[in-house]
Amino acid sequence: MSRSLKKGPYTDPKLLKKLSNLKPEDAKVIKTWSRASVITPEMVGFTFGVHNGKDHISVHVVENMVGHRLGEFSLTRKFISHGGKMAKTQAKGAK
Numbered sequence: 027m028s029r030s031l032k033k034g035p036y037t038d039p040k041l042l043k044k045l046s047n048l049k050p051e052d053a054k055v056i057k058t059w060s061r062a063s064v065i066t067p068e069m070v071g072f073t074f075g076v077h078n079g080k081d082h083i084s085v086h087v088v089e090n091m092v093g094h095r096l097g098e099f100s101l102t103r104k105f106i107s108h109g110g111k112m113a114k115t116q117a118k119g120a121k
């Protein structure tokens with residue numbers, strides 16, 4: 027559910043403060059735990075280390091990501107595969 031237009035998008039003030047001190051040309055990863063922060067146009071070109079609950083996943087922000095949240099690009103669950111006899115036979119066939 028989106029935030030009210032009156033309030034505007036939420037971006038962590040601490041994160042904006044970190045951004046103001048850096049330039050996009052710097053190859054520094056900005057670590058953040060704020061997965062709920064909305065990506066703004068000022069963030070384009072930066073690399074963020076977004077915490078997924080275990081470690082920080084590097085997310086390089088491009089223009090198409092503006093308006094999305096940082097947490098959308100740092101998955102918290104790792105899909106391995108479904109088990110079963112059929113999956114085993116398909117895996118053997120692929121090799």
